[in-house]
Amino acid sequence: MAEQDAIERESMPYDVVIVGGGPAGLGTAIRLKQINPDLSVCILEKGSEIGAHILSGATYDPKALDELLPTWREDGCPMAEVPVTDNWHWNLTKNGKMAIPHALMPPFLSNKGNYTGSLGNLCRWLAGQAEALGVEIFPGFPAAEVLYGDKGEVIGVQTGDMGVDREGQPKGDFQPGMNLLAKYTVFCEGARGHLTKRLKAKYDLEADCQPQVYGIGMKELWDIDPDKHVPGRVIHTQGWPLSESDSWGGGFLYHQANNQVALGFVCALDYKNPWVYPFEEFQRWKQHPEIRKILEGGKRVSYGARAINEGGWQSVPKLDFPGGVLAGCSAGFVNVPRIKGSHTAMKSGMLAAEAIAAAIATGREGDSLAEYDAAVRDSWIAKELKLVQNAEPMVAKFGGDLGTILAGTDMWLRTLFGFGLAKPMKHHTDASATQRADLYKPIAYPKPDGVISFDRLTSVSFSFTNHEEDQPCHLRLKDPSVPTRINLPLYAGPEARYCPAGVYEFVETADAGPRLQINAQNCVHCKTCDIKDATQNIEWVTPEGGGGPNYPNM
Numbered sequence: 001m002a003e004q005d006a007i008e009r010e011s012m013p014y015d016v017v018i019v020g021g022g023p024a025g026l027g028t029a030i031r032l033k034q035i036n037p038d039l040s041v042c043i044l045e046k047g048s049e050i051g052a053h054i055l056s057g058a059t060y061d062p063k064a065l066d067e068l069l070p071t072w073r074e075d076g077c078p079m080a081e082v083p084v085t086d087n088w089h090w091n092l093t094k095n096g097k098m099a100i101p102h103a104l105m106p107p108f109l110s111n112k113g114n115y116t117g118s119l120g121n122l123c124r125w126l127a128g129q130a131e132a133l134g135v136e137i138f139p140g141f142p143a144a145e146v147l148y149g150d151k152g153e154v155i156g157v158q159t160g161d162m163g164v165d166r167e168g169q170p171k172g173d174f175q176p177g178m179n180l181l182a183k184y185t186v187f188c189e190g191a192r193g194h195l196t197k198r199l200k201a202k203y204d205l206e207a208d209c210q211p212q213v214y215g216i217g218m219k220e221l222w223d224i225d226p227d228k229h230v231p232g233r234v235i236h237t238q239g240w241p242l243s244e245s246d247s248w249g250g251g252f253l254y255h256q257a258n259n260q261v262a263l264g265f266v267c268a269l270d271y272k273n274p275w276v277y278p279f280e281e282f283q284r285w286k287q288h289p290e291i292r293k294i295l296e297g298g299k300r301v302s303y304g305a306r307a308i309n310e311g312g313w314q315s316v317p318k319l320d321f322p323g324g325v326l327a328g329c330s331a332g333f334v335n336v337p338r339i340k341g342s343h344t345a346m347k348s349g350m351l352a353a354e355a356i357a358a359a360i361a362t363g364r365e366g367d368s369l370a371e372y373d374a375a376v377r378d379s380w381i382a383k384e385l386k387l388v389q390n391a392e393p394m395v396a397k398f399g400g401d402l403g404t405i406l407a408g409t410d411m412w413l414r415t416l417f418g419f420g421l422a423k424p425m426k427h428h429t430d431a432s433a434t435q436r437a438d439l440y441k442p443i444a445y446p447k448p449d450g451v452i453s454f455d456r457l458t459s460v461s462f463s464f465t466n467h468e469e470d471q472p473c474h475l476r477l478k479d480p481s482v483p484t485r486i487n488l489p490l491y492a493g494p495e496a497r498y499c500p501a502g503v504y505e506f507v508e509t510a511d512a513g514p515r516l517q518i519n520a521q522n523c524v525h526c527k528t529c530d531i532k533d534a535t536q537n538i539e540w541v542t543p544e545g546g547g548g549p550n551y552p553n554m
Helices: 002-006 023-035 063-068 119-132 194-202 278-286 289-295 342-361 370-377 380-387 391-398 400-417 456-461 482-491 528-532
Strands: 011-019 041-045 086-092 097-099 136-139 143-148 154-159 162-164 170-175 179-187 214-223 233-239 249-255 260-268 299-309 324-326 475-477 504-509 513-518 538-540
Touching: 011 023, 011 154, 011 342, 023 041, 023 063, 023 119, 023 342, 063 342, 119 136, 143 179, 143 194, 179 194, 179 342, 194 324, 214 278, 214 528, 233 400, 249 278, 249 289, 260 278, 260 289, 278 289, 299 528, 324 342, 342 370, 342 380, 370 380, 380 400, 391 400, 475 513, 482 504, 482 513, 528 538
Parallel strands: 011 041, 011 179, 041 136, 086 233, 179 324
Antiparallel strands: 086 097, 143 154, 154 179, 162 170, 214 260, 214 299, 233 249, 249 260, 475 538, 504 513
């Protein structure tokens, strides 16, 4: 750290610095410029371009976008291309399905009025709207450190150094990161943001909320037989195969534009059995007869994975601190039963922008924007999330079948009468849920057929992931002995299974026994390891700028 402090760095001042170019960050930037075009605003995006690291289903609720840019449908936004026309929800058994009637589900679970398409392409379009308003966007420049003032307030961020070798020494092309200084900094890093994690600890932002919990979402894009394609059809599934391993989650399959389907699988990371292998559960799901018959004759064109916030309203932390705020999935606004969070993320960014613009207009800077936190808790974000706040914990506690019934009843009661079956339920961390391997039998997963199901490393090649080989490993072990001293003998080395990109593997050495090998170049930035590691020994930090996946249409 002393060497880092000694590096001479350029500084650039802005009114507002935004960390993350997703729906929340772009919504913040656009709203700031709508309110006051003279504000200087920049967005830092760690991906090689806006949208490169964006991964979502996605069925998109346009509620926030309608407020931000009311004419988006007429202005060439790609999300307008395919409205949802057909909505199905299936409970799967190993070889069959039962369609759940819509009449049994609360009205807000309908996808009427929503759209299906690429969230990455929506963000690329939003970036164009932001730049037209004068927002400066810096792709390939991750925020690596938070900068603090003399009073402990956030005064901006430092971008990551480039041209550093794996030993941490400057190479010939070394470029030091810059200090971007701001009156207020907005952190919209997505789920389990590494700077957000530090801010939560420094300012004790989670003192009055439940811990955040997560799912790992894996997604593929397929070009399918045009005769099987139904533009706008949306399918969600629950039950098999996770019903066989005392875990829970579900699948989705969305018919999008150009004879393409987006399909994926979410596995809640609070599973107890360390032998569970989320990627292989996804491959099993694709082999279900109802899913396979849609994919047969088609071709996979893309793959990716990302952690998803699942804690709900009770896991939303304090949103403001001196000099900055949390917005979007950094704060955790996903509506789990709807499998939607982009609209709430964007709305939170808009509310942050309104609070920031008002504060700057009165000469304030570097203080806490309690009015932003209050605005979120008085907004439709809160109203929507309170309706579903017990859905995730009820399924997690009571299992897929009974939990779904109880969750549905709770949501109906809250919708009709304003109260549920129980008070807001509590969470435990996903890491603490993991139990000893000797309490369970290993799971024998079928080998991939190379047609419908695939192996992990082949799949990673379809994420177009790239990292500079000679750079410091961005997956840090707090104690290098823990994987082989604790995780392997006690939990059977679950890091070799929960990672959807094959980053972690235990290899035998000739004289020292097994060791954990970290293939950081495979990392798709999903953050699962930072979340699920039972000993919380793995810390994810930003790699060199532009590294990671390059999702073209996710």
